Amino acid sequence: MIGKYRDQFNSTFSEEKYSSFLKTLESGLTNIPFRVAETPIFIPSDLQKKLVEAGEEIIKLIKQPNFKELTKDSIPANWNVPNENEHPHFLTFDFGICKDPSGHLVPKLIEMQGFPSLYGFQPELGRIYKESYGLASGLTPFFNGINEQSYVDLLKKVVLGNYAPHQVALMDVDAPNQKTAIDFLITQKYLGIKILSLTDIFKEGDALFYEEKGEKVQLRRIYNRLIFDEVTDKTDLFIESFDPRDEIDVEWITHPNWFYRISKYTMPFLKSEFVPETHFLNTLTEIPADLENYVLKPLFSFAGMGVIIDVTKADVTKINDPENWILQRKVVYEPVIQSPDGGVKAEIRLMYLWADGEEPKLCINLARLSRGKMIGVRYNKDFDWVGGTVGLMEG
Template identity: 70%
Template structure:
């Protein structure tokens, strides 16, 4: 998107360079099971400023005194976890890069989460791009005045809090074998915390423990990467560990309820030039006649599952629970990233950390490139110059 930097990068690129880059990225870790794109995204200052402004508008909604009241129905009754805190620790906003009526690149909100993303891996990825390719110093993967030292200090504050690293663990169902496990292991290296599968944690009274060298060590804080949607049909797994919905003497980073509060459910409450028209399906009195311009999304799903792209009237009529769906106006991605064989669509995730008692701080970003119908990995399996990457943004 910054023509001079794009031209320079594409001229230096070779398949051998890319293979060396992947080797370096995986060194000290393991083979990454998701596709990493051949290139970063070079984001011009004007687009960066729009991304920042769009994020601030969303945060203004989240910080409203009535936000919890607005989003209370977002939390499924079966998955409401007690002892919710007053704020999420993470905010991630996904923007498709489009063109506005003036022909300028502009962000349009696609998805939002009060849930962690690849907060450690993105730093490793960015450093590896710089190590393996010539990336100009006029662009930066950090935002808001952050550098690596300042970022790691805040990351530690958010994850570990007032505790010792051995009292904090990153937790998922089968953490070492998740697709994003590379982020877990970079986090461990960066912060010194444990990585635990759900079954590694045992409940004694209302406290949680893990075993190390024959000793029971109490957990004080969990860096939660478990998405309840993934285990909704298999709650038996809690019997060998603990049920997060019980009263527990534990601090959550971030509390599981925020996964629901800040999600697709939040989008109908936003009115912005950076947010496509989004409405709860059960609140639509007259179905639009131009359904080809809309997408139908289930509120409670992840990774694009269940999304209906080519909406028909019958699709809407056949939905038994319209209160759990949104109808959203489609956005038209601009193929703004030039690959050797044409334009590629981009999505940029703005990533915030929100320390206890502090303010949300924009720190870094993630980008995804696509030639498919949707951004996700499963829609781009047969293409190159697609996949996960990072935005280097003009200072």
């Protein structure tokens, strides 16, 4: 979107450079099972300012004293985890890039999460884009004057706290085989922590342990990457390991309840030029006549699963749990990224770190390019110049 960088990038792009970039990205780590886009996004300063402003408006809501009361019904009763802390350690806000009536670029909120994203992978991705394509040294994926070292220092503070790396583990249901395993490995490189699957952990009393070279090591903190949606029908795994819903002597980074509190559930409470009109389905007094301008989303789903894009009245009326759905005005993405054969739509995720005793800090971003009906890798399998990427800004 910054014309001089886009023109230069496109004029010197080649498939050979792209292949070399991917090879470098995976080198010494693991194969990447999701599509990484050919190009970064070059974010202009006016759009950057609007993204920052939009994020600040959302954080104001999250910091309201009554936020927990507002979102008390967001947590499914069967997944309520005890000992919730006062704030999430991670915030991620996804914005579609659109145009306003005056033709200016404007971000529109699509999704939000109180859950970690690719906090290890994104700085590495930005650095390798710059190196592989010979991009200007002043371009950065970071906000607020952060550089790679200060970012890693803050990530350590958030994830490790006062504990040694061996007392902290990144946990997922089957960590080595997750699509995001490359992020896990880079995070381990930065922080020195363990990567554990759920069944690598066992419980004695109310303490959690893992085994290392025949010795048991107590876990004091879990950098949680486990989404409960993924284990709803696999709770037998808890018998082999531990049940997160039990009283256990461990700190969650971040606590699982925040996944639900800061989510699609939060969007109806936001009133902003950057947030599309959103309603809980059970609060509608009448179904809008122009349903073609809305999208229907289940509250408790992940990665776009269950979303109905072309909504009909029948879709709305057949829902038997309307309290678990939202109706949201569609966002019209503008194909603002110029590829060699036309425009591509973009989404930018703002990624915050919130250390204990401090304020949330906007650190880095994640971006996705799309030609399909929905943003997301699974919806763009047959296209090029799509997939995961990062936004670079002039420092």
